[in-house]
């Protein structure tokens with residue numbers, strides 16, 4: 431499959447000219463395929479946000495290259511295209527809000543691109559529908575709940591009709607129900623062909639990805655399917671990953687002699703496997 435974003439030997443250092451340069455990324459290479467769902471995990475300070483910002487030209491590599499849609503992020507003339515094709519939602523979206531109503535907020539990006547009225551209206555309607563934001567369109571973004579703010583930030587990114595959405599711990603401040611709703615929303619978008627990069631501390635979310643990239647001290651510790659990642663106990667421990675509860679339960683049950691197919695990552699899969707064991711015993 432064609433790659434949407436390609437990263438080759440990416441290094442990023444904060445304050446490079448200072449007495450205390452901070453090397454945040456130390457030589458990262460991988461490619462994100464069209465429509466792929468990639469989870470990025472790792473300890474605080476491992477470089478996840480720095481990597482995310484390098485993907486849509488918010489940060490330009492200190493060394494190495496990032497190509498988004500075949501355009502190098504070093505090419506200043508490509509920045510506007512790259513940033514509209516690769517949308518980004520942060521953990522505190524209120525810092526991103528620039529208007530005083532939901533409707534204006536979603537329209538802001540495409541309006542700045544000069545999208546004509548009728549098309550603008552269609553985009554705003556579609557984006558708000560997709561995130562199922564349950565608040566009047568005239569409401570000031572500041573007065574929304576955390577879950578509504580996350581949905582609004584996603585709608586604003588979607589109005590740009592991105593090929594890829596990056597969520598940088600966008601669900602971290604949400605209660606479990608709101609988090610689940612946001613993940614269902616982005617899951618549906620991904621099913622329609624949009625690529626997704628989800629930077630997250632929630633391994634239940636990472637388990638939904640096609641691949642999981644584990645960062646440790648600015649380098650790739652592992653890049654594989656969630657099944658393969660969560661099967662590696664030592665890796666998970668070293669990278670500070672809290673393996674999903676269903677996976678830990680499955681491991682515990684297997685250690686006590688229950689014959690379960692491995693690996694199990696979700697609650698549903700665990701329920702099915704335990705039921706299958708019971709049927710086998712009958």
Ligand SMILES: Nc1ncnc2c1ncn2[C@@H]1O[C@H](COP(=O)(O)OP(=O)(O)O)[C@@H](O)[C@H]1O
Pocket residue numbers: 444445452453454472473474475476477478479480481
């Ligand atoms: N604006 C900044 N200025 C200086 N150092 C930074 C800045 N942002 C992040 N860092 C440092 O870069 C490293 C990686 O940070 P970050 O990418 O935010 O990691 P993560 O998102 O995984 O927590 C950390 O050592 C962090 O302290």
Ligand SMILES: [Mg+2]
Pocket residue numbers: 478479480
């Ligand atoms: Mg971060």
